[in-house]
Amino acid sequence: MSARSEKTIVDIAEELGLSVSTVSRALNDHPNISVKTKDKVKKMARKLGYRPNAMAAGLRNNKSKTIGLIIPRISMFFPAAITTVVQNKLQEYGYHLIICQSNDSLEQEQELVNTLYSARIDGLAVSATLSTTDFSHFDIFKQHNIPVVFFDRTPKDYQAKVIKGDDFLGGYTATEHLIEQGCRDIVHISGPLTCNLYKERLAGYKDALSKHKLPFKKPRVFFHELTRENALATAEKIFAQQPYPDGVFATNDTTAITILEYCRKQGIRVPEDVKIVGYSNDPRTEIVTPSITSVDQFSATMGERVVAALMDLIQNRHPNSYRHPQEIVPIQLIKRESSAGSPKKKK
Amino acid sequence: MSARSEKTIVDIAEELGLSVSTVSRALNDHPNISVKTKDKVKKMARKLGYRPNAMAAGLRNNKSKTIGLIIPRISMFFPAAITTVVQNKLQEYGYHLIICQSNDSLEQEQELVNTLYSARIDGLAVSATLSTTDFSHFDIFKQHNIPVVFFDRTPKDYQAKVIKGDDFLGGYTATEHLIEQGCRDIVHISGPLTCNLYKERLAGYKDALSKHKLPFKKPRVFFHELTRENALATAEKIFAQQPYPDGVFATNDTTAITILEYCRKQGIRVPEDVKIVGYSNDPRTEIVTPSITSVDQFSATMGERVVAALMDLIQNRHPNSYRHPQEIVPIQLIKRESSAGSPKKKK
């Protein structure tokens, strides 16, 4: 039969007349093993086609060399971009990545936390659900001293390592940019305020308005999950009655794109009649006509920091140190056509 | 200390005065255990905060309840779309997904195969590297009877389960559509022919030409990795000298988009002067102006089939049955503006 059984270190040991412990140490480059023995062992391992059994080692060591990742969904640009670099980076460190999607459901998130704990992952990276305000289901990791790093969609009052974009500054910068481009009546399309980052972008929006002595008007802010349909409905509301706003700051690029499409269909000119700024610098903003100004969040940097934080926490298990400094990743406004010029000056 | 040690089934057993075997069976709903005992055990498990140790169980059972996935990169639309549904589907079956990126490097792919084998995954799904022509590094899975399913970028002469799009028909349909829209001189931008699916799309292109009595001209086909830069370079070559082609069939949406951008910059009108068709139905094709006709590959269907195949193979280990029928997922041409009308009729 070709279904030959899998080789183990005891096969190597027997073949060589050595003990399993010696073989184990040889394979792990333990200093107490002579070079000669190591060579012999490694050669035999190769000859037999030996592949270590990670589960056995993991059981013994109580570590799986695996990191868990929970994101709302892989198909969204920003989490996907981060996932890409996290996975590549972890691969360098010899860690695996188990990726799970919460599909923005709190229940699924809770369940995933449990099954990932069962899998005995060595660390967890999480971008939470829109509706996650209570983070106590992550307690189990805390109790067992397994590092958890939150990124992007992060908790507010939960003691944990947090890596997030500078959402306040992002909101501020986007709004100020619109003002500088001549806008005086700026709509903000925000997400559910259960999610921290939308709150902060909103705060940035307000702050920019007030700094520039523009009034904040409640009906000029819309809150909803940032789906295409919702964005479309909002677009209709926004442009249902005159006067139109002269600027739209969407807290999400999908929404910005949808607004742009709506405007084009309705013959509302962008940027002449209304200027648009999005958020995240989704590559789609660049290929659309006109291209959309957006706030870049440096996904690569964020991903790298997530991995760095995890590796750091894994290596020097700060057992009871509850000081988890929050890391802020900078943002950058990428100016494009959708907010170009000033209507007055151009004509 | 809050760092309380993890509870195991022996803790439950001691607490209840039962044996570990009874506890284990109770938790797994073994029929030989009385309902009363099961209830007691489960209640105690909950009370102690017991979480099964998947590694220990895996070691014993020789199965990890984990599937490996190797794709070129997560950030590309099509593999990402498939990954999304594969992950969600596997979650339903109680399986984890370890995602790895080969970054289109054969060496990385080989390495990943080995470390995934070490992780003792129960099955593997692969979309290969562009340059993978020799698939023997997957032999180790074959030898140990661990199911491997290839999708999208699949091997040709390697005995394995394969799930792929109907690339020949896709190439044919795209080309024929351009012909029907009035094109007579159609450029095809293909990928490296080391990759199977490009070959088939090219064959479809040729076949459509010949069926419609149009000559196949070698210089009208370009081969290169489908990056933005390469596409741009090709665009310059294509439009360097008259006569321009009146149709471009790009085997990839990124390329199609790049060509479109180039044309717009050069004042070449799409679809009036040249019509464009892409491949994969990347959502970007829809938001670009003009929107781009593309061949949809039903990523969701493909993902579901991958999971179905894996689950099937895992359940009834067909040990030496080498009959691995290849599954073909249909395609559908999504007609959009970039190939609309016929230049003659419109004017």
Place this chain on the structure above:
DNA sequence: ATTCTTTATGCAAACGTTTGCAGATCCGGA
């Protein structure tokens, strides 16, 4: 009562590693 089933539980080995400790070997120096 005795035997035979049926039902529920326990014993102990096994999965493939790693590692603390003990022991063996070898070498040079006195």
Place this chain on the structure above:
DNA sequence: TCCGGATCTGCAAACGTTTGCATAAAGAAT
């Protein structure tokens, strides 16, 4: 010749489950 120390190797336990087999208890049939 003997000893101390360095260097290398082996023994055996442990990690947390699962499971074949044996056994105990309880009820049914005689």
